[in-house]
Amino acid sequence: AQSVSQHNHHVILSEAASLELGCNYSYGGTVNLFWYVQYPGQHLQLLLKYFSGDPLVKGIKGFEAEFIKSKFSFNLRKPSVQWSDTAEYFCAVIWGPRNTDKLIFGTGTRLQVFP
Amino acid sequence: DTGVSQDPRHKITKRGQNVTFRCDPISEHNRLYWYRQTLGQGPEFLTYFQNEAQLEKSRLLSDRFSAERPKGSFSTLEIQRTEQGDSAMYLCASSFAWTGVQNYGYTFGSGTRLTVV
Numbered sequence: 001a002q003s004v005s006q007h008n009h010h011v012i013l014s015e016a017a018s019l020e021l022g023c024n025y026s027y028g029g030t031v032n033l034f035w036y037v038q039y040p041g042q043h044l045q046l047l048l049k050y051f052s053g054d055p056l057v058k059g060i061k062g063f064e065a066e067f068i069k070s071k072f073s074f075n076l077r078k079p080s081v082q083w084s085d086t087a088e089y090f091c092a093v094i095w096g097p098r099n100t101d102k103l104i105f106g107t108g109t110r111l112q113v114f115p
Numbered sequence: 116d117t118g119v120s121q122d123p124r125h126k127i128t129k130r131g132q133n134v135t136f137r138c139d140p141i142s143e144h145n146r147l148y149w150y151r152q153t154l155g156q157g158p159e160f161l162t163y164f165q166n167e168a169q170l171e172k173s174r175l176l177s178d179r180f181s182a183e184r185p186k187g188s189f190s191t192l193e194i195q196r197t198e199q200g201d202s203a204m205y206l207c208a209s210s211f212a213w214t215g216v217q218n219y220g221y222t223f224g225s226g227t228r229l230t231v232v
Contacts (some may be wrong), residue, residue, distance in 0.1 A: 004157075006157075034220060036223075042225070043118075043119075043206075043223045043224060043225040043226065044158070044206070044208075044223040045223075046220045046221075046222075049220050090157050090158070092157075101146060101148075101163060101170075101171075101210070101212055102160045102163070102171060103148075103150075103158075103160065103221065104160070105157030105158045105159070106157050107155070107156055107157050108155075108156070108157050
């Protein structure tokens with residue numbers, strides 16, 4: 001079955017610390033990969049996406065993610081977090097073929113950043 | 116506002132009552148999606164439309180749930196005979212996509228929070 005795993009349910013960091021959030025998906029084939037962020041009281045927003053090409057993708061607000069096909073992973077990184085990064089982060093996948101458009105989400109990682 | 120709008124933002128209903136939610140997508144978007152999110156979980160897919168055609172439905176969408184998108188614009192999600200287990204955030208999203216063409220990501224609305232008491 002198609003599934004997405006996020007290993008860290010709750011991460012607590014101090015400002016300026018580096019961040020890496022894990023994301024693995026259940027099996028290969030053609031995948032489109034996404035990271036969404038949900039700030040407190042706000043709607044889901046797209047951070048970054050991967051379709052093809054360079055496996056290191058850069059998103060908004062200094063975030064980046066690396067697609068490692070052999071590990072079925074798409075981990076999110078940021079070298080130095082800020083208090084304003086406090087939010088819930090969701091990894092999501094669309095599996096091929098392209099006639100389906102269903103996003104499968106992980107359970108999310110709650111990030112708390114303390115000043 | 117050019118985003119995805121959902122109405123109402125909050126709904127409290129008694130068990131057994133029917134509820135209906137509305138979603139207005141971004142006007143240029145041809146696809147519209149419904150998801151459900153419970154506490155501590157990621158959003159779960161319910162159904163999606165391309166224009167007015169409902170293309171896929173999840174097994175989560177029991178026969179008490181029905182979604183429509185008349186004329187390919189706004190959509191409604193109705194839950195009949197609500198149960199406490201239906202309490203969740205119901206999210207709507209839209210995108211522009213065609214079969215065989217990349218979907219560059221959804222735009223989500225703020226959701227409708229349903230509480231069944």
